[in-house]
Amino acid sequence: MRIVVGSANPVKKAAVEAVVGDATVDAIAVPSGVPEQPRGHAETIAGAQTRAWEAFDTGGDESAVYDYGVGLEGGVASFDGADDLYLVMWAAVTDGVRVGRGAGPSVRLPSRVAVRIRNGEELGPVMDDVLGTDDIAKKEGAAGALTGGRIDRETALSTAVAGAFGPFVSELY
């Protein structure tokens, strides 16, 4: 089986590899069609879906090359009943016909981070600034830093990917 992930971020490729067994996983940077920092669930989901389709389409007409395209998008959003700002993540998987979607864990952003995001900054650079790190989004991520290392961005994203694969691996759909 061949899978293509629509991102050059190695954490995203690793998150897919963690849940797809011995499939071959390629990764390619593709447009997400949404701002660098998606805001709200709808924008984050749209980014994941566009990445999945764009990645799948790199396989050529009717994608002779890939069985599945996968898109992963990180965003910031609130929930009914929880007005704070959360780091959220969504995955989309397509086989060229259908699309599966799955969400990863949501982790509340500390107020000093949230205020900067609400003022227009991007989460990755803000987290690097606050933590004194370099490209944390390509490593343990905000998910790692904000949970004291109990999860990291790869495992968090992999749960979203597992959910998005549901319709392709479970007969219950």
Ligand SMILES: O=P(O)(O)OP(=O)(O)OP(=O)(O)OC[C@H]1O[C@@H](n2cnc3c(O)ncnc32)[C@H](O)[C@@H]1O
């Ligand atoms: O190369 P791409 O695929 O674009 O990967 P990315 O990590 O830069 O981009 P995303 O679109 O998934 O995330 C949108 C923004 O949110 C940031 N972000 C998302 N999850 C994060 C995390 O766990 N830790 C730090 N920054 C995160 C990310 O760095 C971007 O600034």
